[in-house]
Each structure stands twice: as structure tokens, then as C-alpha cells.
Amino acid sequence: MTLSESSNQSDNKAVAKPSPDSSEVDLVSQPNHQIPEVKESQQFVLLEEKLKVDRRQQKIGEVVVRKQVETKMIEIPVRREKLIVEQIDKNTEQLEQLIEVVIKEEKVNGFKYEELSDTDSLHITKSGFLNPQTAQKLLYAIAKTASANSVKVRLEIVTNCSEHQIEHQTICDRYSN
Numbered sequence: 001m002t003l004s005e006s007s008n009q010s011d012n013k014a015v016a017k018p019s020p021d022s023s024e025v026d027l028v029s030q031p032n033h034q035i036p037e038v039k040e041s042q043q044f045v046l047l048e049e050k051l052k053v054d055r056r057q058q059k060i061g062e063v064v065v066r067k068q069v070e071t072k073m074i075e076i077p078v079r080r081e082k083l084i085v086e087q088i089d090k091n092t093e094q095l096e097q098l099i100e101v102v103i104k105e106e107k108v109n110g111f112k113y114e115e116l117s118d119t120d121s122l123h124i125t126k127s128g129f130l131n132p133q134t135a136q137k138l139l140y141a142i143a144k145t146a147s148a149n150s151v152k153v154r155l156e157i158v159t160n161c162s163e164h165q166i167e168h169q170t171i172c173d174r175y176s177n
Contacts (some may be wrong), residue, residue, distance in 0.1 A: 062088040064095060067103075 064086045071079050081103040084116045086095040142151060157168045 061090065063098070064088060 010150055052118070057141070066084055067081065068082050069079065083097045083101045083103055084102075087098050088094075089096055127138065139153070142153075155172065157165075157172075159168065161167050
């Protein structure tokens with residue numbers, strides 16, 4: 001579209017006016033600063049309108065996702081976690097394994113087993129206490145038994161404050177060799 005200007009010396013106000021061929025607009029001096037609207041209607045076909053999408057969903061099978069945790073005894077307990085994805089066969093209703101992903105492998109439960117002389121006869125006793133005084137009484141009672149020399153102790157302290165955790169770790173480090 002090209003514009004041609006003509007100005008009136010009295011107003012110096014220009015307004016758009018369609019010229020005889022519709023591709024040009026002349027600016028003509030008119031009072032009141034009103035610009036007549038030029039309406040051109042042309043339809044554009046958008047690419048999205050041409051797309052045809054098949055939104056039909058079709059079930060092709062069923063899948064089972066499960067987590068399996070294994071604990072094996074190989075002188076020491078070894079824990080292994082894996083995620084298994086299996087597909088259910090429509091005809092036979094049997095599971096066909098699609099993929100197996102190892103999440104955590106070779107995580108040893110417990111304390112340092114190499115410090116123990118006989119790992120085949122490992123027997124663990126667990127207890128939980130709400131306060132250190134009760135745990136102290138238990139440890140004192142165990143220390144008085146005849147088998148106290150053949151006992152290894154693993155201590156786990158649970159707290160909800162990081163400052164207390166640092167303090168407890170410092171105390172544990174002081175007494176553990």
C-alpha cells in the first residue's frame with residue numbers, strides 16, 4: 001500500500017482516504033482528526049486448520065510395574081533393589097518381563113562385618129528407646145553379662161535437630177576407635 005500526502009495550508013491535518021484503486025490510501029486534510037476506517041476482508045487459511053489428527057485411543061496391552069527387594073546372605077547380607085516392568089500377555093495372562101533396572105545395589109546392612117571373626121553365626125538383637133537413660137541401663141546390663149567381650153554394639157541416635165546431631169556425632173567420634 002502506498003501513501004501520498006496532500007496538506008491543507010489552513011489546518012495541516014491529514015486523514016486517510018481510500019483512492020480509486022483500493023491498494024492506495026490518500027491523506028487528505030479534514031477537520032476533527034477522524035480517520036475513516038478502511039475495511040478489507042480477506043480470508044487466510046491457517047496451517048492448523050489443514051491438520052487432521054486421529055485422536056482415537058487403542059489399548060494394545062497391560063503393563064505391571066513392581067519393585068523387588070532382595071537380601072542375599074553371602075557371608076554378609078547384601079541388599080539389592082530393582083524396578084521391574086512386565087507386560088501382561090492377553091492370551092495366556094502371563095507376565096513377560098520387558099525391562100529390569102537396578103536402583104540400589106550392594107548396600108550392606110548393619111555395621112562393619114569384617115571386624116567380626118565368625119560371620120556365619122551372626123545374630124542381631126534390635127531395640128528402640130525413647131531416651132538415653134533407658135539405653136544406658138540396657139548397655140550396663142549387657143556389659144555385666146559373661147558374654148560381653150564377644151558383643152559388638154551398633155548405636156543409632158535419631159534426632160530432629162541438626163545441631164544436636166552434630167553434638168552427638170562429636171561424642172560418638174570421641175569414644176569410637
